[in-house]
Amino acid sequence: MLKIDQVTIRFGGLTAVNEVDFEVKDGAIFGLIGPNGAGKTTLFNIISGVYAPNNGKIMLEGEDITGLQPYQICCKGIARTYQNINLFHDLTVIENVKIGCHSKVKSGLLSGILHTPAQKAEEKAIEEKCLGLLDFVGLTGKRDMLARNLSYGDQRRVEIARAMATEPKLLLLDEPAAGMNSKEKVDLTALISKINARGMTILLVEHDMKLVMKVTDEIAVLNFGKKLAQGTPEEIQANPAVIEAYLGGGIIGD
Ligand SMILES: Nc1ncnc2c1ncn2[C@@H]1O[C@H](COP(=O)(O)OP(=O)(O)OP(=O)(O)O)[C@@H](O)[C@H]1O
Ligand SMILES: [Mg+2]
Numbered sequence: 254m255l256k257i258d259q260v261t262i263r264f265g266g267l268t269a270v271n272e273v274d275f276e277v278k279d280g281a282i283f284g285l286i287g288p289n290g291a292g293k294t295t296l297f298n299i300i301s302g303v304y305a306p307n308n309g310k311i312m313l314e315g316e317d318i319t320g321l322q323p324y325q326i327c328c329k330g331i332a333r334t335y336q337n338i339n340l341f342h343d344l345t346v347i348e349n350v351k352i353g354c355h356s357k358v359k360s361g362l363l364s365g366i367l368h369t370p371a372q373k374a375e376e377k378a379i380e381e382k383c384l385g386l387l388d389f390v391g392l393t394g395k396r397d398m399l400a401r402n403l404s405y406g407d408q409r410r411v412e413i414a415r416a417m418a419t420e421p422k423l424l425l426l427d428e429p430a431a432g433m434n435s436k437e438k439v440d441l442t443a444l445i446s447k448i449n450a451r452g453m454t455i456l457l458v459e460h461d462m463k464l465v466m467k468v469t470d471e472i473a474v475l476n477f478g479k480k481l482a483q484g485t486p487e488e489i490q491a492n493p494a495v496i497e498a499y500l501g502g503g504i505i506g507d
Contacts, residue, residue, distance in 0.1 A: 260309035287475035332421035353418025
């Protein structure tokens, strides 16, 4: 599904991502972990088109998508959520999710002004699709709440629903469990598996090792921009270099 091929990016004197290589198989849940500042979010920014790498390639299903603009990458089938939640706080939950449908909308400005039957039908279909997604992520009763009034956990669910509304093949989740309590983390673990069961490949950045070890098929570890290790959750937990990078333990979590 996704091939990261010798990807490097430099910010001034800092090489934030340094010749990183890995492949995410179609249908997998692939974990990307590493200490703070390792380059995980930067790599997400490269994959989603926020930054163009200095070297290397990003291939999606064999197609070179390196350096495309974010909206083009979205149209190719990659969607993401953000480490720092990125919602329209003064819009409602359902309005935020509808924004994710934009890339699929066929009606133009004129049909919108004229309210043509085709445009009305499309608007109804979008409403139904978004309600279905809110149901899927567990936010049915909160559709008309303003995003700003939701808990952290619920805001992250809205972001996930909005990303899913673009109908991606590949979903990038950047620390979806950040700020969640234990119950919310358990629900999130189930939600990630449920999204994957719907046929979406997932690339997950997460510090909660319990969640990562439970839900992923394969993991790559970044440290100071370099890939330190790659393997199954069992292999990664037993890898001395990985344990060392996490300052002598604590990787498995509570
Ligand atoms: N636009 C930028 N300009 C300069 N430096 C940057 C920029 N973006 C990221 N960096 C630097 O690149 C390095 C990697 O940052 P990044 O945010 O990718 O880390 P991370 O692995 O996501 O960390 P965390 O787990 O804390 O989220 C850091 O040293 C960061 O300060
Ligand atoms: Mg980050």
